[in-house]
Amino acid sequence: MILHKEDCKKDKKANPFIGILLFLISILLLAITGPIGFILAVLKLLFSKGLKGLGTYALQLAISIDQLGNVLMQHLFNSLWIIKGGYLFGNRDETISSALGKNKQLGTLTGFGKAIDKLLDLIDPGHSLDSIDYYIQPTKENG
Structure with missing residues (x-):
């Protein structure tokens, strides 16, 4: 499938029930996997890039x-x-x-x-x- 520039500007009609369901799933995933991902990122960055890398990550999160x-x-x-x-x-x-x-x-x-x-x-x-x-x-x- 080839994506054209004008395809990116189309307004998508949103099903309110799908929106609510996706919101709930995203909250659940954040609650379960967020702490694990955060701890892994902090450890990886501290050992590979030091405080500078951790500072960049913190700014991205902010x-x-x-x-x-x-x-x-x-x-x-x-x-x-x-x-x-x-x-x-x-x-x-x-x-x-x-x-x-x-x-x-x-x-x-x-x-x-x-x-x-x-x-x-x-x-x-x-x-x-x-x-x-x-x-x-x-x-x-x-x-």
């Missing part, structure tokens, strides 16, 4: 968890952190900080959103603006 948080908490963040017409949270390929930074640029953060951004700035100055991923294209759901 970004993935951040992307999960963007999807998981999209309705909460869209309600509390941005005004109507802002760049919506929820893109599965984007971090929370990237979406926060886009809203900072657009001037669409609420007072609470600005407070979160200032808190992040205390930890890492310019964090949300530096985290913007300009390669993320808005989806129907988020703009």
Whole structure:
């Protein structure tokens, strides 16, 4: 089968029951195999690449968890952190900080959103603006 560029943009109709079933299976697999995979990765990286390799792995995990948080908490963040017409949270390929930074640029953060951004700035100055991923294209759901 040859895959064409236009095939990648087709919207797939999702069966809600399949979505729920796959979600439950993914949670079960994570709970069972996640700790084993994590311990194996930590040991392998420590002995093969040292702390630098472990740090890279930890950053990869942090970004993935951040992307999960963007999807998981999209309705909460869209309600509390941005005004109507802002760049919506929820893109599965984007971090929370990237979406926060886009809203900072657009001037669409609420007072609470600005407070979160200032808190992040205390930890890492310019964090949300530096985290913007300009390669993320808005989806129907988020703009």
